[in-house]
Structure formats: structure tokens, C-alpha cells
Amino acid sequence: MTQGAGMTVVSRSLISDEASVSENVFPLGLTPAIVTLRNGAQLRVVSGGAPVMSLKFDEAASRLSLLDGPGDPKRALPALSAATEAALGWSPAAAQFVLDLGNRPQLIAHLLKHGLMEARGSEFVVEPGLVMQRPDNWLADADRPPLPLHYVMTDGKRHPRRPVKPEGVVYARFIPWLSQTISFRALDREADLPLFHRWMNDPRVAAFWDEDGDLDKHRAYIARLQADPHMLPLIGCFDDVPFSYFEIYWAKENRIAPFYDAGDYDRGWHVVVGEDAYRGRQFISAWLPSLMHYMFLDDCRTQRIVGEPAAAHVQQLRNLERSGFATIKNFDFPHKRATLVMLLRERFFGDRLWLPAATEAAVRA
Template sequence: MSSNNMTRLPLPDGRQLSTRDDGASLALHLDERALLRARRQGELLVPLELALADQAEALWLLAYWCFANEPQRQSLALQLEQVDPALLNSGLLVAEGDELRIERALFWQLPGPFLRNVSHAGYPQQMVMHASGRRHPRRAPKPVGEVYRRFDANLGAWISLRTLDIEEDLARFNRWQNSARVAAFWQEEGDLDKHRRYLQELLDDPRVLPLIGCFDDQPFAYYEAYWAKEDRIAPFYAVDDYDRGIHMLVGEENHRGPHKVASWLNALTHYLLLDDPRTQRIVAEPRADNARMIGHMQAQGYHKDKEFNFPHKRAALMIQSREVFFERCSLA
């Protein structure tokens, strides 16, 4: 199995995980506090002297360390004398007979510290009518501020998402939209006044969440996450009530490239799937001739369902399912 060979793994709250692993045993520390010691028995980890009250924190952090350090690892087998039932109910632990496991595909669906703001998860469902004549769930109020943060062990950098702030982000959004590379696909060139109106309309629209992507807190990208049921894409496929769609723009030239796309596209997809567990699909509709972006998306598990005609472009319908993302994602 490939490994990132980390010695430290930062957490979004500022704390750090560190480990000592001699092949026979593993010791995990949170900052300077000894968190967990475990003996290795082949593929089995046997935590030593782990109190029931400490299991939730210790096992979550152990799983995070193992899955981030070994992106291809699919499960973590454990032996525990006692099990906190809350961990089985949450999905962190899976019990089958005498076997206890932490499954990668389940672990990454737990919000943990990655989800940094209120989510739609607990918002009740009430169907309302859109101006287009389509019924859709009433959407929760949009978050403000940072919504997602995770240390990308592959890049050695923080990837984070925050909501757009017009006063802070207007000038960079204007600069990005007026670059020839971006304009070729977005076709939204214009002055500051035009872009202020454009962004204000989106901020006022409950359908759309404008986001800024950051590496190490430096803005590099703009995204629009939208509810597909209320969007113009809805008539072109069998849309579900909680499908989300994405528009994507990388504005800073030094943050282009496949390794950067893998980081931010996985983070954006991860955030939207964490935001509401009812979301089963993420869709996108890049221009059909944007072979580079389509290739990047396919490399991260999106599939090209078909091509279709919008009034303004020939588009490719790209789809990522919750099941495929969490089975195959290379979050680290």
C-alpha cells in the first residue's frame, strides 16, 4: 500500500497528531498528550488500555491517521475488549460477528472537524414550487464564512472553502473573469460594476452558494454550488431533490495542474456530500469541448453521462455519485 510517510498531521482546530510506529506497535499523540497505544497482530490493531470514555476521540483520530497516511487502505481491523455502542450507531465502527472494523467509505462520510459551518443535514423537508414550475425542497439558509477545511497530506497544504464576500473578493473575481483563459469558457468578462451585480444576484438566490477555494488560506479559485432541481440543468436528466451541481474556475495560474485539481475537486465534492447526507449525486456541465476539465473530472471518479445542448453551449453532463465517491475517493 502506498503511504504518505507522515510524522505529523494537522487538524482543522489547530491541534496536531503525531505517531511512533516501529512495525510491532503504534503510539499516537495529540499535541503532547499520549492518546493511544496499539499492538500490531498482522493486519489487526489491538489498542492497549483504552478506556471506554476515550474510544470515540481516540479511534476517530486513529482512523484519520491511517486513512490519510495510506490513501488506498479500505478498512482498519481492531480488537477491543469493550465497545461503546454509540460508535456502532454512528457508523465509525462496524461489527460483523467477532470482527470490528473501521471502513474508509463510512469514515469519510462522518463530518468530523472538516465541516466547519452549519449544514443542511438537519433541515426538515417541505416541498415548495419554483418559478420554473418544478417542485423542490425548501432550502436552508446559506452559511457564511468557512465551510470546509482539511490538510491534504498529498500536497502538504491546507485546502479550505469559504463563502464569497463581495467586498473582499470582487477585485479578484473581476481579474479572474477577465483573463483570456477563463473568459474562453465562462464568457463573463466585464467591469467591477457588472461583476458586483452578478455576484449579488447569486448571493440573493437560495439556489446558489458562491464559494472561494483556498490553498493555505490563499484564494485561488471560485465555485458555484447549486441545487440542481431548481437549475436549468434539471430538464436534461432525471434530477433528484437533493442533487447538487458545480461550476468551477481556477483563477491563479500557479494553482493549475492535475495534482491541484485532484485536491480541490475532491474537497469540493466531499464538502457537498457532507453538507447534506440526502445528496446522492454531484453534477457538472462543462463545455463539451473542454477536454482537459472533463479528463480531470473523470480521473476523480466523475463519469460523462452524455452531451446535450444548452442555449449558450454544447455541454457534457458529468456525474459523481455518493457511492462511487466514498468507495474510490483518494482523500488523504
């Protein structure tokens, strides 16, 4: 069980053996552990083993009907949010869901206010692209408001002041097609140093990163990033097992900024998949959209995510194209020939790019 910043990532070991994880159980990525259980057309949302809500799930009609739940809308909202994520996971090709709440005017008003659904004539509709932009199910610090806009200067670059860096787990999401939970946590300089050191000295990684070296070099490298407000180093895990290292950056004050018209809240990223067991398309289909999802949720003003992979890294460019990134141009960094790629927020949520490519194509068909 991975812990940090008061959060715990749910792994499969915490789920009862009475049901198959992939078919009948859909856990929320973060604790307190809220789990949606499915038995035919009936959904039950439980928290800490206690029943919270029951619904009827008419998958063929794309309809969720509330049967029983808490009278307090503030308690009902997280349970309904968990149930809608589970319904989307079990029925990814559904264009939308109709949410039947019966005669519950206070709950209806609360859900409309918080964006879980929208009114369409006499019905209330759950749109996948809207649900996935609500941070509650995935962000450890979902209640944190965006930092007010205040411009500062760094090395002659004018940019918004950046928020204090998080600690511990920042994001978690259950991946139904893997039956695993992916999570991202802030890198711990000392605890994660041996892992970082081993990954950076992997010849396959060193060929692209050129950061192989001894422990002192890597300790200093991490320290520089942690002291830099525009950089956030993360460790990615599948079911608590570390598999990758990520660097997330604000583009406006990054080295990429001179090569395109960087927006105030554009973000970019670098990745090292350090464990061979987690290479391949099935894992890319989980960690890549989840990382993009985290960056879009972390600040709702982020409209674009950019990358600058080596122009010679053909496989990575193919993976990015399949994941919705557009190729903008090639350009020259001092250390490499790079390709500028870009993902729009509107495309990510509009085309449901949090899903594997095959499912996404079925949705559009």
C-alpha cells in the same frame, strides 16, 4: 490563519518543526486543532498541545489498538476519528482497519452508534467508505441536521426548501500527498470582490465563462448569487492562499434540470482556478475530490453530483473521467454545447475517489 463562522483552518505554520508534516504529523483540517503524531508504530492524538489518546498502529496487519485515552466516550470519539483519518492517510491502500478497543463496552457502544466502526464477528472494523461519510472531521457545521423535507415552488419548479447559506469556512481537509490543507469558505462580496474581478478578467477564464467586466458588473453578479437560495459561491484555499472560485448549485431548480431527471438533492458545480500556480494534476487531485466530498457530506441525501462543462473543453472532461464522473450525453444550452457528467455517491465512497487516481488503482488491485 483563515477564520470564519468560529472556525480556523490549520496550516503547516502551526505544526511543530520536530517532525516532517508528510511522514509524522497529520493535522485535522478544522479547529480546535487536533493533530495525530506518528512515531514508528505509536500514534498520539494531541489537542492544543495536550495529549488526548495513544494507539498502536500495526500498518502491516491494518490494525489500530487503543492503548490509552479518555474514559468519556464523547471525548474519545473525536480523537479516534482523527486517528482513523490519519491512519487512512498513511496507509491509503488498506482495505479496512481492525480497531482493538480492549474491554471498553461503553466506548464500543458509542462508536457503533455513531458509525465509526462496525462489528464483524468478534472484531470491530473501520471501513474507509464509512469513515469518510462522517462529517465531523471536515465540516465546520457538522452537527447541523439535514433540513426537514418541505416542498416549495420557485419559477414554476417544485423542489425542497433549501437551508440558510453558511458563512465563513465550511470545509477543510488535510491533503497528505501535498502536505497542505485545502479549505472552502463562503465568498465575501466586498472582501473577495477584487480577487473575483481579477480572475474573471483573466483571458483564459473569460474564454469559457464570458463574465469579464468591471467591478460593478461583478459586484452585481455576486449579489445575485448570494440572493439565490439554490446557489452557493465559495472560495477555495490551499494553506490559506485563495486559488479558486466555485459555484455550487442545487440541480432541481437550476438551468440543467430540464435536461435530465433531476433528483431533489442532486447538486452541481462550476469552477474557476484563478491562480496559475495551482493549475495541474497534483492540485486537481486535491481540490476536485474535496469539493465532491463537501457536497456529499453537506446533505447525506445527495446521491448524485452533476456537471455541464463545455463539450469542447476536452481537458476538463478528461479530468472528470479520471475522477469518477460518467459521461451521460451532450446537449445544447442556449449559450453552449454542453456535456452532462454525473458522479454517484456510491461510486465516490465505494471506489475511494477522494484519493489520487494512482492510489485508487492500487486499492482496487
